[in-house]
Amino acid sequence: MTKGNILIVEDEAAVVTLLKYNLEREGFAVDVAYDGDEALIKVEEAQPDLMLLDWMLPNVSGVEICRRMRRRQETRNMPIIMLTARGEESDTVRGLESGADDYMVKPFSPGELLARINALLRRSRPSLTDETLEAGELQMDLAAYRVYRNGDEIKLGPTEFRLLRHLMENPGRVFSREQLLDAVWGRDVYVESRTVDVHIRRLRKALNQEGREDVIRTVRSAGYALETNANGVAA
Structure with a gap:
């Protein structure tokens, strides 16, 4: 189980190595984008729980990425920490006004960064x-x-437990098979997408014993979601 998924958007390999090492040691799942275009694509494919965003990036700047994230409904509330060598007060203000939740100047303390995350x-x-x-x-x-x-x-098996946890952390949100594979099995593991269907069936069977209502919604050609209504009963 991970503490969350973090996307590092940084073009300096040494900084990426430092961040990745410290974050993974703390139990976070980490993905990396080395330029602005790659970052936008990765967020579209699988939204992280938090983004560490360098100011100066090839193609699209960190400030512009931050502004785009805040304009989109899906990413409007995604936490963003901006990392930069620009330490002037005016730069800090500009970074925060672009939508960043926090701002750290390089070089920074890994311990302080983890506390802020x-x-x-x-x-x-x-x-x-x-x-x-x-x-x-x-x-x-x-x-x-x-x-x-x-x-x-x-009673759930380990995979069904991880699958249910991901759905419970995002109630109502529809996830494609590919997104569930990345979140539950990991991006570095090759698993057939239909494997998700097998584990969803097992999860449903366990959750819906004794004729209980089905809390997992199948969206044709889209994926699966955990559904509850205002009273906390399956929709």
Whole structure:
């Protein structure tokens, strides 16, 4: 299980190596984009939980990327920390006004950066730092690896647990098979996309025992979503 997915947008290899090492050691899943165009493509393919964004980038600047993220409904609230060698107060103001949530000047302390990342994630995605997760009738104890529906324990395999966790962290959002493969199995593992269907069926069977309503919605030609209504009952 990871603490969250972080996209590093940085063209200096030494900085990428430093960031990647420290983030992965702390339990984060890390992806890297080396220029602005690649960053925009990667966010479109799989939105990260947080972006570390260099100011000076080839093709599209960090400031412009930040502005584009804030104009899109899907990424409007995605946490962004801007990393830059520009330390003047006017630069800090410009970076924050472009939509960055925080701003750090190179060289920076990895420990301080991790503290700021965790602080932003606690505000934006509490489920990534809390040990319990709730969505409608479902409760998940992340520390004990247990799942409950209305207080009744549901037995799940490791893959179904990871799959349900990802859906519970994003209730109502539709994920394609490819997005679920990346999030649950990892981008470096080759798995047939139909494998997702198999595990969704197993998850449904476990969750929907005793004639309970189905909380997983299939969207034809799009993917799957975890659905709850305002009362926390399957839609």
